[in-house]
Amino acid sequence: MHQSLLAILLLLTAAVLAVSLARRFRLPTMLAYLAIGIALGPHGLKLLAESEQVGSFAEFGVVFLMFSIGLEFSLPRLQAMRSLVFGFGAAQMALTAAATMAGTWFGYGQGWRAGLAVGLAVAMSSTAIVARMLSERFELHSRSGRQTMGVLLFQDIAVVPCLILFPALAHPEGNLVGPLAMAALQATLVLAILIGVGQRLMKRVFDNVARHRSEELFVLTTLWLVVGLAFATHLAGLSLALGAFVGGMLISETIYRHQVEADIRPFRDILLGLFFVTVGMMLDLGFVLAQFDRLLLAVLLLVAGKGIVVLAIAMVARNSFDVALRTAAQIAQAGEFGLVLIGLAAEQKLIATDVFQVTLSAMLISMFAAPFLIDWAARLGGQMAKGDWAHKAKSIHEIAVGAFGLEKHVILCGYGRTGQRIGEFLANESIPFLALDVDPHQIKGAVPAGGRVLFGNADRPEVLLAAGLTRARAVVVAYPDVHSAERVLRLIRRTDADIPIIVRAADDTDMAKLKAAGATEVIPEVLEGSLMIAAETLIQIGVPVERAMTQARAVRARRYASLRDFYKPKEGK
Helix, strand or coil: CHHHHHHHHHHHHHHHHHHHHHHHCCCCHHHHHHHHHHHHCCCCCCCCCCCHHHHHHHHHHHHHHHHHHHCCCCHHHHHHCHHHHHHHHHHHHHHHHHHHHHHHHHHHCCCHHHHHHHHHHHHCCCHHHHHHHHHHCCCCCCHHHHHHHHHHHHHHHHHHHHHHHHHHHHCCCCCCHHHHHHHHHHHHHHHHHHHHHHHHHHHHHHHHHHHCCCHHHHHHHHHHHHHHHHHHHHHCCCCHHHHHHHHHHHHCCCCCHHHHHHHHHHHHHHHHHHHHHHHHHCCCHHHHHHCHHHHHHHHHHHHHHHHHHHHHHHHHCCCCHHHHHHHHHHHCCCCHHHHHHHHHHHHCCCCCHHHHHHHHHHHHHHHHHHHHHHHHHHHHHHHHHHCCHHHHHHHHHHHHHHHCCCCCCEEEECCCHHHHHHHHHHHHCCCCEEEEECCHHHHHCCCCCCEEEEECCCCCHHHHHHCCHHHCCEEEECCCCHHHHHHHHHHHHHHCCCCCEEEEECCCCCHHHHHHHCCCEEEEHHHHHHHHHHHHHHHHCCCCHHHHHHHHHHHHHHHCHHHHHHHCCCCCC
């Protein structure tokens, strides 16, 4: 008992220190967890030991992650992605496995069965790493993000046939076609039942729970659904994560989506951190150093090989080069299911021990390097897109034509719900506005009189200039992506040092950063929401309306410099 408690205390201490350092240097926190596993695991200081229980808890980190990703999707959106899942995803798996099999068969003389086993293992990518990064960077619904999620979903589905295939490869005398066909039929039936029945029951379940007004019951119901759906797909031979994704997708169709997401976030982040710790524990630094040259070649072949395959498929799918590059970088690493498959291949004697060690180490190193590679590709892709003549010739021309004749207008960066509400206020005052958005659905929607909505990414200088930045009276950044908002602010300030820029933010965390980048005012959603809730609470318990609103005005007077005179208490009040 004392040993277990000491191990937990040690793990928490290391996590607090490592995550603090990662935040300090603006590195992904998953790298901190990986470093903890490497340093404290059986191949490091040997202060943490691998166990089946820890591995099981860690696996649920991926389950909760996929559930939260499912909340970002809806059934119509998933149906629209079917060509990406079964087209792009299947092509990536098949070509990566085939290329790896050819390389290991002809280049290393391992035999086609060993080559196929290694190829299918390295074809898998990390859902945990990539999905979390895309979510944090608000890129889940970008073109590259949708393609990447389509590939990851196909890989989750493909795990089951691979688990059947490996034992059959080890015993080639058995019949292979029958079990694989049965697995495909089983997967189709299970997913059809879950989606068909879940659509009818999910809203009904949460409606009944919400009537009790119990936060505890709401959280318990959410956890029950996550674990229950994961268990259902596991019983059917599918991955736990796939069932959780379907559950999140079904809840996304209800009004409870945001509350559910807030409730599961603590469980997701802690368990996902534990998953990355267990991944780090598998990396043997001694072996890496002893086989450095051989291992470096394996990592280069894995990352570059997968990257080239995905890049080629993306270009065939008529993506621009910058989008293809981002997609390739997001898929180019190995994944958690690949670790399972390579372990099964070694257990079934499909591959030799030295091949297993080299492949496993190369996969782990590729996962460790993935955040840096994705970030590099995003920056490089952005630079390429800025110099893309095709983009300038078409999109910029359309924006310039749309902005023609506009004077003293407001530029809205983003036309989601917040941007639409701002547009309504501007239209009511007969103030013209031009909104820029990259979501085709927002562009096709109804626009108030005097407003125009065009396709364009506001963090590109030529887009802002085409939108009439030099003639505009103000700019509003109406989306909560802090990284993009910083870029927009710096770009605008290079052209106009005085134009008012109002920026939307989730909370006060990044206020100083956005102000330093040039924001005239930063509006944190949490502050405004909390003020209205606090004022309404005072009113409902009997405090006079004027006194409650005076308190809210006092906070706003301290917070918003431009409205200080309006909000400060009047004489005699």
